[in-house]
Amino acid sequence: xxxxxRFRKALSNNCTxxxxxxxxxxxxxxxxxxxxxxxxxxxxxxFVATMGRNVTFLVFLEEGLGSMTSITVDFGDGTAISYVxxxxxxxxxxxxxxKVGIYQVSATAINHLGFDRVLxxxxxxxxxxxxxxxxxxxVIKNKAVNFTTTLRPSSVGTVTYFWWFDNxxxxxxxxxxxxxxxxxxxxxxxxxxxxxxxxxxxxxxMRVIVYDYFRSHPLVFSSNLDELNPGxxxxxxxxxxxxxxxxxxVTGISEDQLLVTVLAGLPTTAEVFIVPERRSxxxxxxxxxxxxxxxxxxxxxxxxxxxxxxxxxxxxxxNVYATRLSPAPLVDGSESGHSSTAVIMLVSVVxxxxxxxxxxxxxxxxxxxxxxxxxQPDKEQEVIPAVTSIAVPNPEGDELxxxxxxxxxLDSKSKGYLPSHTDIKLSDEAPHVF
Numbered sequence: 001x002x003x004x005x006r007f008r009k010a011l012s013n014n015c016t017x018x019x020x021x022x023x024x025x026x027x028x029x030x031x032x033x034x035x036x037x038x039x040x041x042x043x044x045x046x047f048v049a050t051m052g053r054n055v056t057f058l059v060f061l062e063e064g065l066g067s068m069t070s071i072t073v074d075f076g077d078g079t080a081i082s083y084v085x086x087x088x089x090x091x092x093x094x095x096x097x098x099k100v101g102i103y104q105v106s107a108t109a110i111n112h113l114g115f116d117r118v119l120x121x122x123x124x125x126x127x128x129x130x131x132x133x134x135x136x137x138x139v140i141k142n143k144a145v146n147f148t149t150t151l152r153p154s155s156v157g158t159v160t161y162f163w164w165f166d167n168x169x170x171x172x173x174x175x176x177x178x179x180x181x182x183x184x185x186x187x188x189x190x191x192x193x194x195x196x197x198x199x200x201x202x203x204x205x206m207r208v209i210v211y212d213y214f215r216s217h218p219l220v221f222s223s224n225l226d227e228l229n230p231g232x233x234x235x236x237x238x239x240x241x242x243x244x245x246x247x248x249x250v251t252g253i254s255e256d257q258l259l260v261t262v263l264a265g266l267p268t269t270a271e272v273f274i275v276p277e278r279r280s281x282x283x284x285x286x287x288x289x290x291x292x293x294x295x296x297x298x299x300x301x302x303x304x305x306x307x308x309x310x311x312x313x314x315x316x317x318x319n320v321y322a323t324r325l326s327p328a329p330l331v332d333g334s335e336s337g338h339s340s341t342a343v344i345m346l347v348s349v350v351x352x353x354x355x356x357x358x359x360x361x362x363x364x365x366x367x368x369x370x371x372x373x374x375x376q377p378d379k380e381q382e383v384i385p386a387v388t389s390i391a392v393p394n395p396e397g398d399e400l401x402x403x404x405x406x407x408x409x410l411d412s413k414s415k416g417y418l419p420s421h422t423d424i425k426l427s428d429e430a431p432h433v434f
Contacts (some may be wrong), residue, residue, distance in 0.1 A: 033434040035069055037062025040107040042122070043092055048198050051100055051126040061116075069111040076122070097124040100155045123198075125157025131195040137261040138273040141210050142182055149177035149193060149204070150264075154328050156197045164192040165244035183210045198232040209259065211275055213288065215296045219243070219270040219303075222319045228312060229268050234367050236262035242310050243270060243320060249337025250307050270320075276298065320370075 036045055042049070043056035059071055067085055074080040075095050083089050086109070097103065105120045130152040139145045149161065162171040163179055166189055172179065183189055192205045229235065244260040247253065259273040274295050276288055302308055308320040 032066075032310055033064050035061055035064030035109035035111060035116040038107060038109045038116040038118045040073075040105065040118045040120045044118075047120065047122055049097060049122055049124050049208060050198070051097055051124050054094050054096055055122070056094050057105065057107075057120075058092045059086065059365070061086055061109050063383070064111060064113070064116070066111065067404050069109055072110075074106045074108075076105050087240060097122075100124055100126055100157045102158070123158055125198045126153060128156045128159070128195060128197040128200045128202055129153065131193065131202045131204050132264065133191065133193050133206050134264065135191065135208060137207075137259055138209050138211060138214055138216065138275065139183065140214075141186055141212055142184055142404050144180040144182045145208065147179050147181065147191060147193070149195065151177070151195065151197075158197070160196040162194040162196070183208065186210050186212065209275075213276065213285075213292070215274040215292045217274075217299065217303075218323045219272055219298065220323050221268050221270070222317075223267065223319075224316060225268050225312065225318045226266055228316075229266060231264070231266075236264065239268075240270065243272070243308070246308050246310050246320070247272065247299065247302070249304050251295075253299065257295065269323075272299070314400055321363045393432060 026412060037060075039060040039417075041058045049055040057073060059073065061069070061071070065086065069086065070082055070084050071086050071089065072080060072082040073093050074219055077097060077099070078094070081093065101124055103122045103124060105122050106117060108115060108117045128151060132150040132152075132333050133147060134150065135145055147163070151159065159175070159177065161174045162172050163174065165181055170172075171194075177195070181191075187210060189208045189210060190205060191208055192203065194201055194203045225239075240260040240262045243262075244255070247260070248255050248259055253274070254277070257275055257277060259275060260270060262268065262270045274292055276292065301318065303322040306319055310316055310320075311317050332364045
């Protein structure tokens, strides 16, 4: 319906009645229907935007156009903007997002006859620069291995991951940067991951070695090495090779039985793996374990005596120490009975001590029995240590570790660990960690 005698004021969009002296002679139409067919797009025609850059939204309305119809665009990040006339935003509405995320953008058209609303979900991301794949270097056959990824920058929006194991043609697709996978065959396996963020794809690859059994020990370095850590893969590989060379030289352990990996991050840490010999496959399992245990004792003895060290540059010497906890599984729990026996013995001792303590407390509360209620408090303190001082037997004893007992077939020329192997003793002191 047209307002035949109504005109628009020069600086107003309101339909008002007045004289020709106060109003412009331009005739205006009042909206004849409610807004319908509202549409919202980005100028690129996509649902992806880059953080810190302008994104342009285009708004279209099929029905309900008029000077009384207002348009409000809510960008989903706490900001919104309104326009009285849709013709004023023919070039689009520009906005910049400062955080990564998925935003619900809405446009609302409203007049006195009704309203219409449309939604758009916009994925705001930043440029992915790098993806880094992490997993233990050595794993046990048929045991699930946890693979994780690290992105730089850490927040890049929605990321899709593609995983390839060995030479499989079809990848495993996930939206999570972690996955578990078991390897059923011994040997070296290649794992590849690709991270897709917006229109950017980055890839990383690593090698995993699978064994039936092995031993591993976590390592730490003196703190002066952290100052030289640039956080790149090539540097970690170089340090790993240097540490391996030092261990072989000091202990005489075969180079083929040692694997060293330096872990990413600070402080600088590493892990050394002692793997079985190729010719040991014909041995009995107990003999295989005994062989690795002897090598582990030799390595720990050298580490505790501060014999593993290297020079990074003139005047800068780095020491390598053993730590108590390992970031990777040491052995397959289904194969090893040594740790189970030790746990059972420890639990038995704890239960015995607890039983003695309960009996002691119970006797004090029964009338007519010998009690210690009349004694001084310091008498009670003399009883409790007698319970908690029970020693845990050590079936292995303080045996000397030597490569002479490891394998009688080792060539005497390859023994490089100290002039006399019988002089090696495990130190009871904790490693000096800087």
